[in-house]
Amino acid sequence: MIELRGVSQVFRSRDREKVVALHDIALDVAENEFVCIVGPSGCGKSTLLRLVAGLIEPTRGGISVGGVPVTRPREDVGIVFQKPTLLPWASVLDNVLMPLKLMGRPTAQARPRAQELLRMVGLEGFESRLPGELSGGMQQRAAICRALIHDPPILLMDEPFGALDALTREEMTLELLEIWQRRRKTIVFVTHSITEAVLLADKVVVMSARPGRIVQVLDVDVPRPRAFEQEALPAFQRIAGTVRALIFSNRRLPRDA
């Protein structure tokens, strides 16, 4: 479904120095696969997501979605950003419908679907509220509904739960699993939580920083449906341990202990 071949991304910093954000990335994501990208900050995982989304173009290499090269954003992709980025002047319902409005599609028929999505994430009755009246977790739920409104087969999520408190985060992780179970999609999910990655993913992509590159791709053979209780399973522990070891062994920071 999603293919990256020899993708490199070089940015120029303000003092005209070259910064290699991504170096020679090769990655395949199968249809309906849930892939988590884990890595330390600055490893270019968000850049990778933006490349797949077509928001930026790679310096080198090629990206294709469904066999078609990505040159600009596609309408069959939904994106959830780290911040909810809801428009503060529009109601929750209008925010969920916003992608359709921005695409210039009619929204009248999509209203029941938007309401159904909001019901699914527990935001029934909040349709006419403004985003400012919602908690951070509720805002991010609405943002997920917004990404799903045009029923995209591909969902790209850039640390969507990163700004939430630990409890809300766990709750949202389970909700996302449920959404995915109900309606399968290809999901690329960027996170820096190892537990989150192992719990969610079919495949965990471990990245290292400076330059950002893929260290290893691990298959997660923990049975589904998943829940937090599985954290205690040996299989879960083994994968989480491997991911942790990979991330920390590639760190070029001085060790404290």
Next chain:
Amino acid sequence: MPEGSNPAVELDLDDGPGALSRALRAATPWIAVVVLFLLWELGVRAFRVPDYLLPAPSAIWTETAAIPGAVWGHTWATIKTISYGFLLAVVVSLPLAVLVTASPAVANSIYPLLVLVQSIPKVALAPVLVVALGANEMPRIVVTFLVCFFPLVISVAAGLLSVPAEYIELCRSCRASRWRELWRVRLPYAVPFIFSGLKVAITLAVVGAVVGEFVASDVGLGYLIQSSTAFFKTPLAFGAIVILAVIGIVLFQAVVTIERLFFPWSVSDDRFRG
């Protein structure tokens, strides 16, 4: 019950220390104004200041109220000049700000012109405009427009450009056209900026109208001030100044009210600025 409508009634309805202090707080500015005018009146009477130097409030009132028809005519002329000039500024500056922010090329070509126009003192321009546009209300409206449109363009442009990158990314990921991006995201985002520009502009519009009337006019409060001071009818000039102040306050409050009514999310929304 709206605050400050009638302190006495408010006290009767819910008497308590909260209601009393609230009523007091609402009344304080009014009390201050009344005290100031009282002191003024007393001072002028006590020191026998001549009318043509500093008239007492009572003198201002009697002289101004003596010719209600004429005063109203001048007031109406000034209100018209302010309104036309201000509306013209709004109509011109919104599209201009959109143009300036649309592309760097357009910005580079228009911006120096804007700065050039802004750096010309409008008072200096007024007599030239009279020659060019004739001795009618046009030069006054144009001066008003020139005085208040620049801050409006700048604040609208600033609003359009300060849209966070995430919102623009959202638009791009949905492949929104520039027009939809402008209409759905950039313009609504800029509303608080537009209103802060409008508040500055409406205040300046009053200044612009009076400047226009000083230079060439036979109507308007600016003209009334000039003609009455020429004959040492200082109380009447003061009356015109008070009316101008009232016009300024009322128009400013009108802009504030429009923002509160139609764009409630724009008023002091911290999350929005963050």
